[in-house]
């Protein structure tokens with residue numbers, strides 16, 4: 001197993017080609033991480049293209065649902081940088097068609113669960129084995145996992161039940177790995193975004209504009225990808241030495257029941 005040849009930590013980010021993942025890639029780069037990103041080769045985001053073409057980040061093209069793509073991601077990070085200090089499980093999808101739970105198809109359920117839950121579960125398993133074996137960089141834990149949950153782990157949307165189920169599963173995954181990896185000094189956290197302005201929420205812009213205008217979110221605005229990236233960067237500093245399994249909500253307080 002590789003030993004550190006560098007003092008620079010390496011971050012692996014799934015779904016870093018736009019939205020929250022891209023903001024995290026930019027933020028972690030600025031914080032001195034080497035960054036390796038996986039997403040499908042469909043991105044048209046000029047900021048992402050710039051980062052890849054300039055060599056600032058390493059891009060692995062693939063579908064996170066594929067075990068081969070996940071293996072290639074880990075191998076590429078190790079070949080290029082010799083270690084993985086942070087895994088940010090960010091790639092995720094909403095159902096391609098929002099259908100009432102009484103009409104949800106098994107195909108949609110399988111695809112959403114594959115991408116949002118099975119993929120991060122088995123990628124984390126693979127990366128955790130690397131982290132357990134590697135020597136920590138000075139002043140850092142030997143590794144860290146940050147998962148992406150969602151307000152939808154707790155809020156019910158009956159027209160995208162498969163998404164809610166997948167994100168509730170991510171929360172348990174966070175706890176499972178937190179406990180399993182704690183003896184190895186590897187913390188596992190979850191960021192739980194609320195309503196964030198990205199490609200994913202474009203189709204429901206009007207709905208969330210109204211939701212915010214009606215005062216349902218105490219911080220009365222859309223969250224931005226940089227808001228979530230900031231939380232990831234904060235965790236990635238690795239200074240919360242006696243914490244693991246925690247959820248950092250990036251939701252403007254929308255989870256707080258208000259009467």
Ligand SMILES: NC(=O)c1ccc[n+]([C@@H]2O[C@H](COP(=O)([O-])OP(=O)(O)OC[C@H]3O[C@@H](n4cnc5c(N)ncnc54)[C@H](OP(=O)(O)O)[C@@H]3O)[C@@H](O)[C@H]2O)c1
Pocket residue numbers: 014015016017018019020021038039040041042043062063064065090091092093115148149150151152192193194195196197198199200201
């Ligand atoms: N936006 C929100 O309000 C919100 C709220 C709560 C949680 N989240 C979660 O935050 C994460 C990021 O979401 P976002 O809002 O930034 O969405 P986004 O703009 O749609 O970005 C999703 C990212 O994941 C990648 N991705 C999707 N399916 C993939 C696959 N099968 N294989 C590899 N990469 C894949 C996308 O790239 P390609 O499609 O090009 O592969 C893209 O880079 C997701 O887990 C989402 O569930 C978002």
